[in-house]
Amino acid sequence: MTFPVLGLVLIASVAHALWNLAAKSVTGRGYAFVLAYHGLSAILLAPVAIVIIAAGAQPLSWGLVGAAALSAVFHIAYSVALQSGYDHAPLGVVYPTARGTGPVVTIIIAVAVLGERLTFAEVAGALIVIAGIAVVTIRPRGGGMGPASSDGLRRGLAWGGLIGAFIASYTLWDDFAVNHVSDSPLLYFAVSEACVGLIMSAGAFALPGGREKRADFREILRSHKRALVTVAVLSPLAYVLVLYAMQQAPVALVAPVRETSIIVGTLLAWWFFGEKNVLLKLVGALVVVLGIGLIALG
Numbered sequence: 273m274t275f276p277v278l279g280l281v282l283i284a285s286v287a288h289a290l291w292n293l294a295a296k297s298v299t300g301r302g303y304a305f306v307l308a309y310h311g312l313s314a315i316l317l318a319p320v321a322i323v324i325i326a327a328g329a330q331p332l333s334w335g336l337v338g339a340a341a342l343s344a345v346f347h348i349a350y351s352v353a354l355q356s357g358y359d360h361a362p363l364g365v366v367y368p369t370a371r372g373t374g375p376v377v378t379i380i381i382a383v384a385v386l387g388e389r390l391t392f393a394e395v396a397g398a399l400i401v402i403a404g405i406a407v408v409t410i411r412p413r414g415g416g417m418g419p420a421s422s423d424g425l426r427r428g429l430a431w432g433g434l435i436g437a438f439i440a441s442y443t444l445w446d447d448f449a450v451n452h453v454s455d456s457p458l459l460y461f462a463v464s465e466a467c468v469g470l471i472m473s474a475g476a477f478a479l480p481g482g483r484e485k486r487a488d489f490r491e492i493l494r495s496h497k498r499a500l501v502t503v504a505v506l507s508p509l510a511y512v513l514v515l516y517a518m519q520q521a522p523v524a525l526v527a528p529v530r531e532t533s534i535i536v537g538t539l540l541a542w543w544f545f546g547e548k549n550v551l552l553k554l555v556g557a558l559v560v561v562l563g564i565g566l567i568a569l570g
Contacts, residue, residue, distance in 0.1 A: 273394070273521045273525050273526075273529070274520070274521070277517050277520050277521045277526075278529065280513045280514075280516060280517045281513070281514065281517050281526055281529045281530050281532075282529070282532060283513060284509075284510040284511070284513035284514050284517070284530055284533075285510075285529075285530050285531070285532040285533035285536065286533065286536055287506045287507075287509050287510035287513075288506070288507075288510040288511075288530070288533040288537075289533040289535075289536035289537035289540060290502070290506055290536075290540075291502060291503045291506035291507045291510065292354075292363070292367060292533075292537055293363075293537065293540045294498070294499040294502040294503050294506075295309075295354070295355065295358065295499065295503055296358045296363045297496075297499050298355075298492070298496050298499050299358070299359050300359060300488075301488040301489075301491065301492060302352055302355030302356050302358075302359060303352060303355075303472070303475070303476070303485050303488070304476075304485050304486075304488030304489040304491070304492050305355060305488075305492050305496070305499075305500070306348070306351040306352055306355055306472065307469070307472040307473065307475075307476060307485075307489060308489060308492045308493065308500050308504075309500055309503040309504040309507065310347075310348075310351070310465055310468040310469055310472065310504075311468075311469040311472075311473070312500060312501070312504035313465045313504045313505075313507060313508045314462070314465040314466045314468070314469040316504065316505070316508070317458075317461070317462035317465055317466075317508060318462065318466070320458060320459075320462060321458075321459050321462035321463065321466075324456055324458065324459045324462075325459070329455075329456060329459075330454060330455055330456035330459045332459075332463070335453055336453055336454050336459070336460060336463060337463060337467075339445075339448075339449040339453045339454070339460070340449070340460055340461075340463035340464040340466075340467055341464075341467045342445060343442060343445055343446055343449065343460075343464045343467075344464050344465075344467035344468040344471060345471070346438060346441045346442035346445060347442055347464065347468055348468055348471060348472060349438045349441075350435060350438035350439060350441075350442060351468075353431065353434055353435045353438060354366075354370070354435050356431065357370070357428070357431030357432065357434075357435055360427050360431060361425075361427040361428035361431055361432075362425075362428055363537065365425055365427075365428025365429065365432065366428045366431050366432045366435070367432070367537045368432070368537070369428060369429050369431075369432025369433065369435075369436065370431070370432040370433075370435035370436045370439060371436070371439070371531040371533060371537075372402060372406065372432075372436065372531060373432060373433050373435075373436025373437065373439070373440075374435075374436040374437075374439030374440045374443060374527065374531070375398070375401070375402060375440075375527035375528040375530075375531050376402055376436075377436065377437065377440035378439075378440045378443050378444060378523060378524065378527040379398055379524045379527060379528065381440070381444055382444070382447075382522065382523050382524035382527075383524055386444075386523075388522045388523070388524050390522065390524060390525065393566050394525055394566070396563075396566050397525075397528075397562075397563045397566030398524065398525060398528045398563065399563070400559060400560075400562055400563030400566060401528040401529065401531065401532075401559075401560050401563035402528060402563075403559055403563070404556045404558070404559030404560035404562070404563060406556075407552065407555055407556030407559055440527075443523060443527055444523065446460075446515060446518070447518045447523040447526075450515050450518055450519050451518070451519060457512055457515030457516050457518075457519065458512055458515075460515065461508060461511060461512050461515060465508065476489065510533075514526060514530055517530075528563070532560055535556070535560055539554075
């Protein structure tokens with residue numbers, strides 16, 4: 273992985289951690305909040321998509337729309353599960369578990385099924401990154417807050433594992449799409465966001481509890497403007513940078529390196545929410561940095 277590509281992924285990881293911190297601040301209205309920020313992202317990206325199409329840089333084809341629609345389904349599942357996980361468990365458990373599970377599954381499939389080939393240093397670096405992520409999730413015996421902490425850990429691991437499966441799904445599919453379907457990651461993501469907005473808007477009317485979802489949506493617009501704008505801007509920024517990186521480096525490397533956001537997210541969880549074991553998490557951060565260095569040198 274070249275240093276410019278590594279830089280893209282690291283910038284994306286910081287943006288990702290920041291928008292997750294904002295998302296954690298909105299509780300109890302998961303579906304409505306996901307609809308609101310994806311919808312705002314789609315609106316913000318629409319002019320960019322129009323310019324790309326009008327300039328002839330990338331035509332809008334049915335193949336691109338179909339690929340973006342499938343990506344939208346994966347992203348909806350991920351986003352709704354993420355908000356639900358944040359409602360039921362600590363950020364410092366859900367976030368690192370989810371972001372750690374995703375690259376493990378991604379690397380296995382990318383190497384075993386997609387036939388990607390990595391150098392020894394790159395493989396070692398990816399495994400070290402994952403090891404550092406595991407250190408971040410450890411809660412030492414007697415280091416939590418009693419039974420409630422144990423319950424929170426179990427719930428966080430369960431939600432994190434589910435979210436990680438969705439992360440692997442959209443990562444592998446989007447890697448295929450930006451390398452074989454669309455030459456423009458920005459247009460691809462803009463169409464995907466539009467699909468998310470349309471699908472979730474329909475769900476707000478068709479799914480059970482639609483009236484409550486619409487009421488929650490209006491409340492989000494009234495009371496959570498700062499979190500809404502933060503996520504709507506930083507989430508697309510983070511992921512578009514990752515899509516460009518996946519055009520230039522194997523997804524088996526991009527996936528673990530982007531999870532350096534775990535370190536930023538864990539430290540922010542300690543700072544803002546008082547979550548514990550920050551020294552152990554810093555040790556995990558150093559392990560992750562070592563792994564990233566090996567990937568870059570490889």
